[in-house]
Amino acid sequence: MSFAETFLNWDVLRASFPLLLSGLGVTARLGLVSIVAGLVLGLVVALARIYAIQPFRLIFRLYIDIFRSVPLLVLLIVIYYALPFVGLRLSPFMSAVCALTLVSGAYTAEIFRAGIEAIPRGQFEASQALGLSYRYMMTDVILPQAIRIVIPPLTNNCINVIKDTALASVVAMPDLLKQATQAQALEANPTPLIVAALMYVAILWPLVLVVGRLEQKFRQGRS
Amino acid sequence: MTALVSIRRLSKRFGGVTVLSDVSVDIAEGEVVCIIGPSGAGKSTLIRCINLLEEFERPGEIVVDGITVQKGRELAAVRAEVGMVFQAFNLFPHLTVLDNIALAPQRVRGMTSHDAAERAGRLLERVGLSAHASKYPAQLSGGQQQRVAIARALAMEPRVLLFDEPTSALDPEMVGEVLEVMRGLAGSGVTMVIVTHEMGFARQVADRVIFMDGGQIVEAGTPTRIFDTPREERTRSFLNAIIRH
Numbered sequence: 001m002s003f004a005e006t007f008l009n010w011d012v013l014r015a016s017f018p019l020l021l022s023g024l025g026v027t028a029r030l031g032l033v034s035i036v037a038g039l040v041l042g043l044v045v046a047l048a049r050i051y052a053i054q055p056f057r058l059i060f061r062l063y064i065d066i067f068r069s070v071p072l073l074v075l076l077i078v079i080y081y082a083l084p085f086v087g088l089r090l091s092p093f094m095s096a097v098c099a100l101t102l103v104s105g106a107y108t109a110e111i112f113r114a115g116i117e118a119i120p121r122g123q124f125e126a127s128q129a130l131g132l133s134y135r136y137m138m139t140d141v142i143l144p145q146a147i148r149i150v151i152p153p154l155t156n157n158c159i160n161v162i163k164d165t166a167l168a169s170v171v172a173m174p175d176l177l178k179q180a181t182q183a184q185a186l187e188a189n190p191t192p193l194i195v196a197a198l199m200y201v202a203i204l205w206p207l208v209l210v211v212g213r214l215e216q217k218f219r220q221g222r223s
Numbered sequence: 224m225t226a227l228v229s230i231r232r233l234s235k236r237f238g239g240v241t242v243l244s245d246v247s248v249d250i251a252e253g254e255v256v257c258i259i260g261p262s263g264a265g266k267s268t269l270i271r272c273i274n275l276l277e278e279f280e281r282p283g284e285i286v287v288d289g290i291t292v293q294k295g296r297e298l299a300a301v302r303a304e305v306g307m308v309f310q311a312f313n314l315f316p317h318l319t320v321l322d323n324i325a326l327a328p329q330r331v332r333g334m335t336s337h338d339a340a341e342r343a344g345r346l347l348e349r350v351g352l353s354a355h356a357s358k359y360p361a362q363l364s365g366g367q368q369q370r371v372a373i374a375r376a377l378a379m380e381p382r383v384l385l386f387d388e389p390t391s392a393l394d395p396e397m398v399g400e401v402l403e404v405m406r407g408l409a410g411s412g413v414t415m416v417i418v419t420h421e422m423g424f425a426r427q428v429a430d431r432v433i434f435m436d437g438g439q440i441v442e443a444g445t446p447t448r449i450f451d452t453p454r455e456e457r458t459r460s461f462l463n464a465i466i467r468h
Contacts, residue, residue: 122313125276130327130379131303140326144317 012191016183023179031162034100042108067106075099080171096168115150152215227252233283244438255409257425258418260435266418270385274305306376310388312368314360321356324375346374366397386417434458
């Protein structure tokens with residue numbers, strides 16, 4: 001068998017393509033839901049970690065530290081296989097969303113916090129000296145600057161979340177990787193795996209380029 | 224005559240270090256006061272207490288235009304009446320020069336964006352930067368940025384303007400243009416409190432010079448009195464040290 005027949009076999013590709021497409025759809029949905037939920041969770045946690053009263057600040061800090069340390073695969077397996085023992089049975093999709101969101105939220109919170117804390121004290125003082133209220137200080141002066149700092153690392157985090165969706169295949173989630181391994185077993189040919197890998201690259205490469213662009217642009221903006 | 228700014232028995236400690244110790248001073252409407260003294264004397268801390276960027280201890284008290292300076296509802300009102308120009312300019316880097324100046328009049332005074340932009344334009348003319356309205360701060364020189372910062376403070380039409388070493392972060396060749404703008408303001412009757420190391424400027428512009436050391440006001444008087452016939456030993460040795468280099 002030639003190289004092309006083994007790794008890019010046209011007949012196998014045609015037979016497995018619908019399966020791969022449906023897997024891609026699941027991966028996209030899983031990624032999108034987890035990214036949005038993680039962003040919201042991260043912003044809330046970041047503001048709470050900076051501005052909440054003490055016991056809560058500590059709790060949010062603990063959350064951030066723990067979910068940045070636990071391996072995503074371990075968390076996913078705990079949620080899917082361990083929680084049913086205490087009566088909490090989540091579908092594969094919900095398990096994956098929960099695990100991805102909890103971890104992404106912790107990273108996002110750290111990114112937002114770093115962004116806000118990177119704004120020099122002089123910006124707060126100048127706003128206060130002008131008599132701006134807390135609300136206008138945040139919306140007109142601090143957050144617009146923080147968002148510029150935060151967008152490149154946030155986009156990076158989105159890339160990681162989408163990549164990590166592949167781990168969901170271990171809890172029988174019919175995502176792109178799962179469909180590809182199944183098709184490979186069915187056809188006894190690795191072509192679906194190669195195509196799946198190419199699909200991941202095809203959706204993530206543009207995002208990688210965007211991050212590079214943004215980083216360059218924001219470097220130029222401040223001097 | 225009642226003072227526009229009245230500072231009574233002001234004390235402040237950072238940890239165990241006394242930064243201000245029982246300072247009292249009145250500033251009259253239209254007066255230009257220059258505060259001089261060695262670094263660490265408490266000069267900057269003193270003026271930063273006036274708009275509560277620094278907190279101070281009871282029973283010290285500051286009253287600006289009849290309003291007691293304290294946390295709470297009236298703090299924003301006091302801050303709106305007290306303009307401040309910082310050593311590091313602290314312009315908003317994401318806004319154009321014009322928007323830097325027009326932001327606070329809209330958000331604090333409730334001006335329309337049209338009126339605020341018009342006022343900003345007039346002030347830019349006054350500081351000689353009309354051509355730079357749509358630039359960003361990073362595109363300007365230090366001297367130009369500080370002139371924008373002065374215009375930004377003036378846009379609130381404050382009762383008193385505080386300057387915290389406004390030329391200390393500038394390259395020497397840019398000090399003159401900033402002092403020129405400040406000289407113009409002093410001549411037009413704006414009440415100003417200026418912490419500065421520019422002795423020539425202080426002598427020329429100030430109605431009153433205050434010499435501070437160790438968190439206290441050592442002596443105060445007209446520029447001629449302080450610079451030509453200082454009474455206190457600490458003032459003399461400070462002025463000597465400055466003149467010698």
